[in-house]
Amino acid sequence: MAFREEGRRMRLRRTGRVPPDARVRHxxxxxxxxxATVAELAGRPRTAPESADxxxxxxxxxxxxxxxxxx
Amino acid sequence: MSDSYVIVGDGISGASAAETLREEAPDAEIxxxxxxxxxxxxxxxxxxxxxxxxxxxxxxxHDESWYDDHDVDLRLNTLVVDIDVENDAVRxxxxxxxxxxxxxxxxxGTPQQLPVENADADGIHHFWxxxxxxxxxxxxxxxxxxxxxxxxxxxxxFAAICGAQGVEAKYLMRGDSWWRYALSNEGAEIMHxxxxxxxxxxxxxxxxxxxxxxxxxxxxxxVDPDGERYECDFAGVAIGLNMxxxxxEGTPIETDNGVVVDEYMRTNVDNVxxxxxxxxxxxxxxxxxxxxxxxxxxxxxxxxxAYNMVEYGSEEFEWVSSYSITHFxxxxxxxxxxxxxxxxxxxxxxxxxWRRVALKDGRIVGGVLIGxxxxxxxxxxxxxxxxxxxxQTELLMEPGFSVDDLAASTEH
Numbered sequence: 186m187a188f189r190e191e192g193r194r195m196r197l198r199r200t201g202r203v204p205p206d207a208r209v210r211h212x213x214x215x216x217x218x219x220x221a222t223v224a225e226l227a228g229r230p231r232t233a234p235e236s237a238d239x240x241x242x243x244x245x246x247x248x249x250x251x252x253x254x255x256x
Numbered sequence: 257m258s259d260s261y262v263i264v265g266d267g268i269s270g271a272s273a274a275e276t277l278r279e280e281a282p283d284a285e286i287x288x289x290x291x292x293x294x295x296x297x298x299x300x301x302x303x304x305x306x307x308x309x310x311x312x313x314x315x316x317x318h319d320e321s322w323y324d325d326h327d328v329d330l331r332l333n334t335l336v337v338d339i340d341v342e343n344d345a346v347r348x349x350x351x352x353x354x355x356x357x358x359x360x361x362x363x364x365g366t367p368q369q370l371p372v373e374n375a376d377a378d379g380i381h382h383f384w385x386x387x388x389x390x391x392x393x394x395x396x397x398x399x400x401x402x403x404x405x406x407x408x409x410x411x412x413x414f415a416a417i418c419g420a421q422g423v424e425a426k427y428l429m430r431g432d433s434w435w436r437y438a439l440s441n442e443g444a445e446i447m448h449x450x451x452x453x454x455x456x457x458x459x460x461x462x463x464x465x466x467x468x469x470x471x472x473x474x475x476x477x478x479v480d481p482d483g484e485r486y487e488c489d490f491a492g493v494a495i496g497l498n499m500x501x502x503x504x505e506g507t508p509i510e511t512d513n514g515v516v517v518d519e520y521m522r523t524n525v526d527n528v529x530x531x532x533x534x535x536x537x538x539x540x541x542x543x544x545x546x547x548x549x550x551x552x553x554x555x556x557x558x559x560x561x562a563y564n565m566v567e568y569g570s571e572e573f574e575w576v577s578s579y580s581i582t583h584f585x586x587x588x589x590x591x592x593x594x595x596x597x598x599x600x601x602x603x604x605x606x607x608x609x610w611r612r613v614a615l616k617d618g619r620i621v622g623g624v625l626i627g628x629x630x631x632x633x634x635x636x637x638x639x640x641x642x643x644x645x646x647x648q649t650e651l652l653m654e655p656g657f658s659v660d661d662l663a664a665s666t667e668h
Contacts, residue, residue, distance in 0.1 A: 203314065207314055209298075211298065211300045211301055211582070213300055214551060217636065220629075224630070246301065247587065248587050
């Protein structure tokens with residue numbers, strides 16, 4: 186398992202194409218706190234502390250497909 | 257000698273049980289038996305595959321090497337035909353007998369067929385497995401006109417598939433709105449409008465009296481009870497599930513619209529457990545027996561079952577479930593048991609935003625959020641805490657509602 190850098194923030198970027206090797210998570214798979222974060226960030230130019238339930242590069246299916254960028 | 261665990265079913269509840277058992281009992285023998293021809297996949301993403309939005313690869317969760325790596329004996333394409341609780345063994349369709357110390361039934365359900373003429377014709381689909389999704393995708397891609405039956409959370413997936421695949425569809429509903437047991441007309445109309453925008457027309461006070469087929473036995477129309485005829489070359493039927501309890505018939509295992517389990521996921525037979533859609537479980541939040549078909553609930557039940565298979569009484573299942581619809585450009589979420597209760601409160605909180613909370617004896621038992629999901633965590637917290645909100649229900653409808661807005665005296 187990869188080590189996570191502390192203190193990173195994540196954002197959700199709408200993505201039109203889902204790579205076959207991407208890990209895709211549906212909103213319903215996420216824990217309550219991550220669901221709240223996804224609903225807050227989706228479609229908005231905002232960031233939030235990185236969620237333990239998501240990794241950089243994951244794609245989340247919510248009202249659209251969103252790619253996670255954690256920096 | 258190590259313990260042996262047999263799990264029947266490799267959906268999310270069976271698979272999460274296998275994962276937990278391997279962690280909790282490193283030396284145990286674990287066997288997973290599934291009648292499907294593929295190992296665990298993401299059942300809540302297969303609708304996206306059928307819509308043509310996702311390739312197959314990301315939908316797989318456990319490839320077969322996962323089972324080797326975790327020393328789990330996976331039996332694909334294997335049907336359990338008998339359970340012998342006296343001798344702690346299951347028998348497969350190939351007459352193989354597999355003994356267990358502890359058994360988990362994660363056997364789910366099977367879509368119900370409409371009890372009407374030609375309900376099994378070519379072109380009429382039910383939606384449960386990945387194989388169903390492949391068949392639906394292939395069929396809908398060649399279709400021009402569709403008919404959808406089943407005004408609930410599964411039926412709307414067919415509406416979204418038709419919309420995404422450019423199929424003009426009629427969504428035949430028996431009542432005057434979609435999911436009328438959980439939504440008022442005002443909330444349902446937001447969903448109806450989203451369907452219309454995608455070329456799916458809700459038809460109310462309708463239903464299917466019979467299907468008509470061509471000379472090759474392929475569906476060509478649905479006829480409603482008023483004789484109205486809707487031409488179609490694709491039909492999707494989602495009217496509910498029959499629980500797969502056949503294999504426990506003839507055993508002492510108690511059933512009641514599923515396999516009855518306690519809060520530890522154990523049946524009335526000491527070393528037989530159940531998890532997932534199949535269970536009729538003791539819902540500690542609701543305070544009565546309940547059923548639930550959501551992904552999160554099934555996963556948690558599998559995990560809890562595994563803990564209790566290793567040490568009975570170690571973990572209780574206490575969970576507030578939720579289920580979202582993400583087909584449209586606004587989110588929809590149901591939580592808890594929105595069709596239950598003796599009272600409800602609802603409001604339109606902004607344009608395109610609507611919420612309804614179902615109450616029983618002054619406590620929240622479920623609800624629906626459309627557009628704005630922000631109160632989800634607060635409502636779930638109130639459910640878990642069994643807070644009495646009598647006299648303060650209007651506060652639940654306020655935009656930006658937080659648990660702190662309620663008077664402290666309502667805490668139990």
